[in-house]
Amino acid sequence: MEKVSSTAIKNKLTALYRQYSDSIAAGMPAAINRQRESAISQFDEKGLPEKGCERYRFTDIMGAFGHTHGYAIGPQKEQVDSQKAFRCAVPGLDTYTITVGNGWIDTQNGNLPAGVTVTGLAEGAQLHPDIFEANYNRLAATKNDTIISLNTAFARGGLFLYIPDNVVVDKPIQIVNVLSGGNPLMVNQRNLIVAGRGSQAKIVFCDHTLAERQFLLNNVTEVVMLDGSQLDCYSIQNLNDHSSQISSILIEQNAGSQLLANTLTLHGGFVRNNLEVLMNGQHAEANIYGLSLPCGHQHIDNFTYIDHAVPNCTSYELYKNVLNGDSVGAFGGYVLVRPDAQKTNAMQSNKNICISPSARMYTKPQLEIYADDVKCSHGATVGQLDENALFYMRQRGIGEEEAKMMLMSAFAHEVVRTIRIPILADRYAEMIENRLRGKQAACGECFMKCDKR
């Protein structure tokens, strides 16, 4: 692999922006364009984050940026067969399906309930200017992360999802992100989701590569949950070994809102997930789960940042990894309890199993607590499969591989069982098992050859 410096990449990306800034802004609403200049300046000034800094303690982001990627201003010709992609992702799941090709909305299936909007980012700004202006780049701008700034500078593709007050979306909304094409490509997808007061929805993101190319997916999704809203955000990540994914989901929870987030990383060469929640209204509750199954030389880093800004909120986090081969896993769990946030409940747990002796797991909880009447706990474990359990199972006639499989599935189950779409939970269990057996996670009928290793 070519050795490039972080500064060289920064200069290249800044120059790319400067060269094409007119095209990048063309046809895009002012609300989006207005944010670009300060974002690129910040990126130019600070550069890519260095390994060891607060947010990227265990991860060298050059693992994602250290390759040559092309860039596309608009959607590409190659269209995705949404029927196939849909079937591939979760067969039998009855959803409103939106397929997104290289960051751009491609097709939509099903008629969404009245008032629910799913459009491209730019159309969203036109359809709901007030909501858009009030929320776009509000959370993202507060993050001290130049990779998020980079997304803000380049943002064109992506989607806007709005659920009006008190609307209960009956079926899950499935967003299938596919990366395809013949050339290495960087995709900066930018999404904005606003869940109105008392609204309820379940969103399933599926990220796939459809080609054996190097892709760099730098996704930023801002999510605003208004009072009393309930959102389930499921995310299934399944990229090829050459591809990198940086997914930042930035959430604001207002009073009484309830979040369930569940991220399953089946596959991907380099994955960094930022899941950041701002508890901004009392009696909000967040339940956050993650499961990653790195193998080979993959690097998977989950970073969570829970900001308890107001009293009486609850956050619960459980992240698990099953690591194989020479893979590296990382978990950074940051919890901030601000002085006003009395009666905060914050629990965090990170449990990991290293199947192979050369796999490595780094874990770091980071709790900053400035209120005194709070309940906070954290725990992290890194271990192997239980030898005693393995022998017990083999003594009953269960073969070694099968016994290991059962123990790993049992380990994963704690995350899978939190899924509140039964058919998706079944499919998760199946995908995890296939993945752990070294088979392609996607189902047999799938045309994607994304998992050739």
Next chain:
Amino acid sequence: MLTIKDLRASIDGKPILKGINLHINAGEIHAIMGPNGSGKSTLSSVLTGNSRFTVDGGEVTFLGKNLLELPPEDRARMGLFMSFQYPVEIPGVSMVNFMRAAVNEKRKFNGLPALSAAEYLKMMREKSQLVEIDSRLTSRSVNEGFSGGEKKRNEIFQMAMLEPRLSILDETDSGLDIDALRIVASGVNKLKTPETSAIVITHYQRLLDYIVPDVVHVLYNGQIVKTGGKELALELEEKGYDWIKSEFDNK
């Protein structure tokens, strides 16, 4: 059924079994008694293939096969079963799935098709009645949160499901009250046929009131130092192990 010749084994370089000889015919029940730390559980572990222990010498033949060269799962599928002194908790693995895998792997080994869901559930029901185990236990994760007695009863339930040729019961009686002991023993007796054998490892005579042995051995310091009929168990109960220890240690 089983022939052990001069079996020697160690753990972390420390010799534990120092030349065991034992022959068990089909239909026989052998009791192995002996003070704590004499190597009874080690013998069970070595026979079932626990890789924590190193075999340093000797031969074991089970149903005509060289047992020591088989992986634990094949020994089990051939019909070797151990009721663990300390059954293992396996959170997240349901008893139902665990036993289904075990039963079907054994069937596959014997060239039989897997049981249908209905056949399997029927078998679960019948066997749980036979050993009087609460069906609520069989619907939970393996041994998770079970009391000591429930774990032992669950071992006998698994024995009933797997219908082994040779069962090793490693202190299945310890931690059981007299009622539970009676239930466990009657389960074992119900499962007994002229083709099956058992090694009953116990500390106390009381289990042998219910499971009557054909032969009683005393294991001490890694060797079988005494063998007799069921009256030997009574003698041990009366006199304790000290006379064996002193007799042997003085040699």
